[in-house]
Amino acid sequence: MIQVGVNGYGTIGKRVADAVAEMPDMALVGISKASANHTADAALKRGYDIYAPDGRAEQFEAKDMAVAGSVEDLVVNSDVVVDTLPEGMGIEHRPLYERHDTPAIFQGGEPAEVASESFTARANYEDARGEEYVRIVSCNTTGLNRLFAPLLEEFGIDRTVVTLVRCRGEHAVISADPVKPPSHHGPDVLEVLPEIENIQTMGMKVPTVRHHMHSINVELESAPSEAAVREVLENESRIHVADGDLEMNSGWDLQEFALDRGRDRMNLYENQVFEDSIAVEDNQLYLFMSIHRESDVIPENIDAIRAVTDTASRDESMTMTNETLGIGEY
Amino acid sequence: MIQVGVNGYGTIGKRVADAVAEMPDMALVGISKASANHTADAALKRGYDIYAPDGRAEQFEAKDMAVAGSVEDLVVNSDVVVDTLPEGMGIEHRPLYERHDTPAIFQGGEPAEVASESFTARANYEDARGEEYVRIVSCNTTGLNRLFAPLLEEFGIDRTVVTLVRCRGEHAVISADPVKPPSHHGPDVLEVLPEIENIQTMGMKVPTVRHHMHSINVELESAPSEAAVREVLENESRIHVADGDLEMNSGWDLQEFALDRGRDRMNLYENQVFEDSIAVEDNQLYLFMSIHRESDVIPENIDAIRAVTDTASRDESMTMTNETLGIGEY
Numbered sequence: 265m266i267q268v269g270v271n272g273y274g275t276i277g278k279r280v281a282d283a284v285a286e287m288p289d290m291a292l293v294g295i296s297k298a299s300a301n302h303t304a305d306a307a308l309k310r311g312y313d314i315y316a317p318d319g320r321a322e323q324f325e326a327k328d329m330a331v332a333g334s335v336e337d338l339v340v341n342s343d344v345v346v347d348t349l350p351e352g353m354g355i356e357h358r359p360l361y362e363r364h365d366t367p368a369i370f371q372g373g374e375p376a377e378v379a380s381e382s383f384t385a386r387a388n389y390e391d392a393r394g395e396e397y398v399r400i401v402s403c404n405t406t407g408l409n410r411l412f413a414p415l416l417e418e419f420g421i422d423r424t425v426v427t428l429v430r431c432r433g434e435h436a437v438i439s440a441d442p443v444k445p446p447s448h449h450g451p452d453v454l455e456v457l458p459e460i461e462n463i464q465t466m467g468m469k470v471p472t473v474r475h476h477m478h479s480i481n482v483e484l485e486s487a488p489s490e491a492a493v494r495e496v497l498e499n500e501s502r503i504h505v506a507d508g509d510l511e512m513n514s515g516w517d518l519q520e521f522a523l524d525r526g527r528d529r530m531n532l533y534e535n536q537v538f539e540d541s542i543a544v545e546d547n548q549l550y551l552f553m554s555i556h557r558e559s560d561v562i563p564e565n566i567d568a569i570r571a572v573t574d575t576a577s578r579d580e581s582m583t584m585t586n587e588t589l590g591i592g593e594y
Numbered sequence: 595m596i597q598v599g600v601n602g603y604g605t606i607g608k609r610v611a612d613a614v615a616e617m618p619d620m621a622l623v624g625i626s627k628a629s630a631n632h633t634a635d636a637a638l639k640r641g642y643d644i645y646a647p648d649g650r651a652e653q654f655e656a657k658d659m660a661v662a663g664s665v666e667d668l669v670v671n672s673d674v675v676v677d678t679l680p681e682g683m684g685i686e687h688r689p690l691y692e693r694h695d696t697p698a699i700f701q702g703g704e705p706a707e708v709a710s711e712s713f714t715a716r717a718n719y720e721d722a723r724g725e726e727y728v729r730i731v732s733c734n735t736t737g738l739n740r741l742f743a744p745l746l747e748e749f750g751i752d753r754t755v756v757t758l759v760r761c762r763g764e765h766a767v768i769s770a771d772p773v774k775p776p777s778h779h780g781p782d783v784l785e786v787l788p789e790i791e792n793i794q795t796m797g798m799k800v801p802t803v804r805h806h807m808h809s810i811n812v813e814l815e816s817a818p819s820e821a822a823v824r825e826v827l828e829n830e831s832r833i834h835v836a837d838g839d840l841e842m843n844s845g846w847d848l849q850e851f852a853l854d855r856g857r858d859r860m861n862l863y864e865n866q867v868f869e870d871s872i873a874v875e876d877n878q879l880y881l882f883m884s885i886h887r888e889s890d891v892i893p894e895n896i897d898a899i900r901a902v903t904d905t906a907s908r909d910e911s912m913t914m915t916n917e918t919l920g921i922g923e924y
Contacts, residue, residue, distance in 0.1 A: 425880075427757035427809035429768050429798055437845030438759050438800060438807040440882035444870045464873075464880055466809045468759055470768060470800040477768040479757035479796045479809070515767030540774045543794075550755075550794055552770035 266573050269293040269315075269342030271335060271357065273307060276371060277348035279529060279562045281312055284346075286588050287566060289575065293341045294332055300324040339364050344569050347371065354378060358397070367395075367572040369565055372402030372452070382455035384409035385567035385585075386502060389578035392571035400564045404428050404476055405452040407535045407555040408465075410502050411480070412457055415549070418496045420485025422547070423462040426450075427479040431515070431557065433469030441469045474530070475515030478553045487547040494542055501586050502563065504534040504594070505542075513538060518554055525594055531559035533591050563589060596903055599623040599645070599672030601665060601687065603637060606701060607678035609859060609892045611642055614676075616918050617896060619905065623671045624662050630654040669694050674899050677701065684708060688727070697725075697902040699895055702732030702782070712785035714739035715897035715915075716832060719908035722901035730894045734758050734806055735782040737865045737885040738795075740832050741810070742787055745879070748826045750815025752877070753792040756780075757809040761845070761887065763799030771799045804860070805845030805884045812879040820874045827867055831916050832893065834864040834924070835872075843868060848884055855924055861889035863921050893919060 268284045270277050273295040285292045294313030297304045300323045307314060313332035316324055321331045339345055339360055344367050347354040351373030358378060361368040370378045379397035381388070387409045392398045401409065408426065415421055428449060433439055441447075447467030453460060488496075498505050506512050512521060522530045533556070541552035563585045570581040586592060598614045600607050603625045615622045624643030627634045630653045637644060643662035646654055651661045662668075669675055669690055674697050677684040681703030688708060691698040700708045709729035711722045717739045722728045731739065738756065745751055758779060763769055771777075777797030783790060818826075827833050836842050842851065852860045863886075871882040893915045900911040916922060 425755060425811050427759075427796075429757075429759055429800065431768065435844070435846045436802045437849070438761065438802050438805060438884075439844035439846075440807060440809075440868055440871055440884075441843060443843035443868050443882060445873050445880050464811070464875070464878070466757075466880060466882065468807055468809065468882075470759065470802060472766045472768050472800060475768060477770060477798055479770075479798065481755050481794070481811070513771060513773035514765070514769035516765045516769075519767070538770055538773050541770060543775050545794070548794070550775050550796065552773060552796065552798075554768075554770075 265289060265291045266569060266575065267291055267293050267341065267343045268569055269338040269345045270295045270348060271338060271345050272348035273297045273303060274348060274350070275558050276561065278303070279531065279559055280346050280348060280565045282528065283562050283566050283589060287584065288588065289584065290569065294338055296335045296338055300327045300329050304329055336360065339366050342366060344369065344572055346565050346569065368397055369568045369572065370397065370399045371561070372400060372405060374399055376455055382452065383564060383568050383571070384456050385564050385578060385582055386410050386500070387413040387456050389567060389571055389581065392568060394574045395572055398568045398572055400561050400568060401452045401456060402449070403555050403557045403560040404430070404478070405449050406561050406564055407478065407553060408449060408453050409456050410500065410535050411553065412453065412460060414496050414500055415482060415484065416457065416459060419488055421460055421482055422485055423483040424460065425464045425481045427466045427468070429468045429470055429477045431470065431472040431474060431476055433471045436471055439469045441467055472515060474556060474558060475518055476555045476557055477515070478555065480551050480553055482549040484547045484549055488544065490542050490544045493544060493549060494539065497537055501582060501592050502534050503537055504592070505537050505539050508540040515554060518556065529559070531562070532556040533559050533563050533589060535560070563591060595619060595621045596899060596905065597621055597623050597671065597673045598899055599668040599675045600625045600678060601668060601675050602678035603627045603633060604678060604680070605888050606891065608637070609861065609889055610676050610678060610895045612858065613892050613896050613919060617914065618918065619914065620899065624668055626665045626668055630657045630659050634659055666690065669696050672696060674699065674902055676895050676899065698727055699898045699902065700727065700729045701891070702730055702735060704729060706785055712782065713894060713898050713901070714786050715894050715908060715912055716740050716830070717743040717786050719897060719901055719911065722898060724904045725902055728898045728902055730891050730898060731782045731786060732779070733885050733887045733890040734760070734808070735779050736891050736894055737808065737883060738779060738783050739786050740830065740865050741883065742783065742790055744826050744830055745812060745814065746787065746789060749818055751790055751812055752815055753813040754790065755794045755811045757796045757798070759798045759800055759807045761800065761802040761804060761806055763801045766801055769799045771797055802845060804888060805848055805886055807845070808883045808885065810881050810883055814877045814879055817877040818874065820872050823874060823879060824869065824872055831912060831922055832864050833867055834922070835867045835869050838870040845884060848886065859889070861892070862886040863889050863893050863919060865890070893921060
């Protein structure tokens, strides 16, 4: 059993902990949490041990919430740490992981140089096998890599242009953010899939929650039919082609879809591609794809644990992760 | 003086009335209004005569709001009617305009067949001269035509892909709307600029107000520098290239910008192109452009009045409209 510690228990950390706890080949050592609040209470109720940063244990004890040890204890007790601390704090913790010779998985908010490999399981799992430090690219970049990897293999890609409309903007307005293209997603895709070569990503932010929306244009090397593209995407375990008969087109529909199917924490781990949006004109492919920002990188974190411990091949790991999390089951 | 009636007094109608009232060669006969409310009171305070649909006059009289006549009276008293009724009601009113031989300007919510010409002044003013019925394309399409016309002339266009993120969505989510590309904007651009030939428009809706945001990619026939593109756009009277030094990138910035400069009703008649967003890679142009949905079509309505009455050339009309409305003055 791989002993896994989760350092940080926010949006991503809580979901990584859930997923680790469910995996047949992993055991959750515990999670780190700085504040003794409703989230800490929920973690204890899910049966997770809490490790507190130095000077924070008293806060928990005052509220009768049990603390299993310090963050350093968490690192010592773990074979692998998944670092899900707020953006920029991961790189500050790398010396701690190094000191204990503990491999670590970082998130996309950290700079690429935090790790030797940026990672999306479908695209470059094998490159990360046995590496000490791996970085999971952001949820949007993960979604793009899952889409581009099979398109590259099946049809080739000459050029791609993506407009990413991201939730969590401020004020009731639309922002071009960053106003100067590209957004970080293009360069991050090239970290994982350098053979794409020609990619432009233009980012916006809008005041919504949970789901991003990508407007995708891919200039393919060949000119497949729409049905051929749909078939390739439907064969991808981490892409869900939402049947046109379901009449979905929004983040609202996807929230209801996840809730109706009883998905824990409203998780939708797969890229959501709207079937009716798939349009091909000559070698130009267009589609709309939605990304659940809270859960889309969770399976990648799990696969990265197996990659750094070199305990499974890509297909073995993805299959185990998928089956355990119910990916592709609706 | 051209006698102009404005049938409808909503978002567009009130701004067309303001603009007509200011034009040196036009007189505002009045506006039509169905409800005796705060907007009607404001119209009277701006000195506009109100014409009421049949059966509505009593409502106004009961509140001591003066009524000048019926909607039919408004049509009879006008040389030209600008129809700004809610979507789909314009085409129902066309028989009334025909009966009195009164030329009419319709808005983009009406089907293209309501008029012999779809219209954007910069692109096809001359085609509309002397026509009885002209349709102003929607605010987003107007913005696209203003951008594409000079790019076509200066650099040629091979293909263009636009993602339009539109305000006024519902719920706190992002919708792909319509989920099946293209949105109506692509076909509408081709009504005005058929020489574009290859255009894809992908529409989304988000829960914001006032300003839309376009992510634009134009494949040019030539490969100009970014400076050359900026210069062409800066020479367009109805495009405002927002200086990068101003550090604007959102609808919020644009609202404050209009208010700080004392623009009536927060009007920004010009396409707002963010200077820092202009990027050229080989023959691929990328930029972000924002459209103030409430005012961007107003100058086109004014120019269309001169076109249908054949009282000015394109350049004469655009110049008079621009100077009167303060377009390009910041």
